[in-house]
Amino acid sequence: MITILINIFTVVLILVALFLGMIVLMQRAKSDAGMAAMGGGMMESTFGPDTSNVLGGLTIKATVVFFLLSFLLYLGYIYQRAHPVAGKSALPNISAPATLPAVPPASAPSASVPATPAPNAAPTTQPGGPAPKKP
Numbered sequence: 001m002i003t004i005l006i007n008i009f010t011v012v013l014i015l016v017a018l019f020l021g022m023i024v025l026m027q028r029a030k031s032d033a034g035m036a037a038m039g040g041g042m043m044e045s046t047f048g049p050d051t052s053n054v055l056g057g058l059t060i061k062a063t064v065v066f067f068l069l070s071f072l073l074y075l076g077y078i079y080q081r082a083h084p085v086a087g088k089s090a091l092p093n094i095s096a097p098a099t100l101p102a103v104p105p106a107s108a109p110s111a112s113v114p115a116t117p118a119p120n121a122a123p124t125t126q127p128g129g130p131a132p133k134k135p
Contacts, residue, residue, distance in 0.1 A: 002083075006076045013069040020062040027055045 002076055002080050006073060006080065009069055009073050009076065013066065013073065016062060016066050016069060020059070020066055023055055023059050023062060027059070028052060
């Protein structure tokens with residue numbers, strides 16, 4: 001049931017997003033210097049002299065619907081993840097191998113590299129031994 005609602009809300013969200021894009025493109029610029037994408041004369045003959053008010057109101061309403069649908073889809077996906085369908089898990093099942101592969105033993109350091117301490121390394125002492133001298 002929830003997957004059907006998620007699919008319906010997704011289709012409606014896409015349609016609202018396309019409608020919102022068209023409404024924004026039909027609005028005039030604030031400077032009133034240019035014509036809108038659909039043509040200024042046609043819009044004024046359709047909606048009358050209050051074209052900017054009508055388009056502004058439609059933009060606000062479409063934006064509210066867009067965000068409500070987005071939030072509902074978010075909640076739907078959370079619900080779907082928390083309540084998986086019987087026999088179908090929300091996440092794939094990955095089976096772990098029965099035995100771990102054998103790890104080869106660590107090899108001894110090579111003879112070509114001498115084991116010397118770093119030049120600025122702090123001297124080490126045995127527990128309970130004398131404290132190192134400070135220079």
